[in-house]
Amino acid sequence: MNLVLMGPPGAGKGTQGEILSKRLDINTISTGVMLRTAIKEQSEIGKIAEKYINDGKLVPDDVIVSIVKERLQKPDCAKGFILDGFPRTTAQAEALTESGVKIDKVLSLEVADEAIIERLSSRRECSKCGAPYNIISNKPETEGICDKCKGELIQRADDVPETIKNRLNVYHEQTEPIKAYYEKLGLLVTAKGEDKLEDTTSNVAKALGLEV
């Protein structure tokens, strides 16, 4: 199955991508990793991308799409793939279609903004060992202190409500319109992201027509 996975930051896309990757025995392909690899391998298109980055410019959509296409033609994608973090804009989605890459389904994980803000802003991590906590669902024994190493628990700058709201707005403005594009092509399926991981996993399976 050639799958595009989309959803707002904090919706659990990474986790569901991993679960689907194991279940379907296909790789998750992330654009960031792809770009770095193409540059490292100094492929023709990798060299072009590197020039934009070195000049301090954004890598244009057609270059990114070429890199994605090159990556998806590798043997480990023959059985299918899960694209995570791409396309990010309708222009990229259109360019991907025009490049001839075949997509079977686009799965959108749906979680309300308020739930994401609550979920992410309750995350903490140990400032010494990096162990993850959540002040609602995964509390430490002593407030503010790591169970494992007694380090101080901190909130990452990314997880402050203001920052989360900004990231959600970028998603709604730039990425969410892709849903309408893929819906017109008859490829869009949606799954509700729930508080419990197993509930989300079963919603995802239903949306993709897999056995629950």
Ligand SMILES: [Zn+2]
């Ligand atoms: Zn710790």
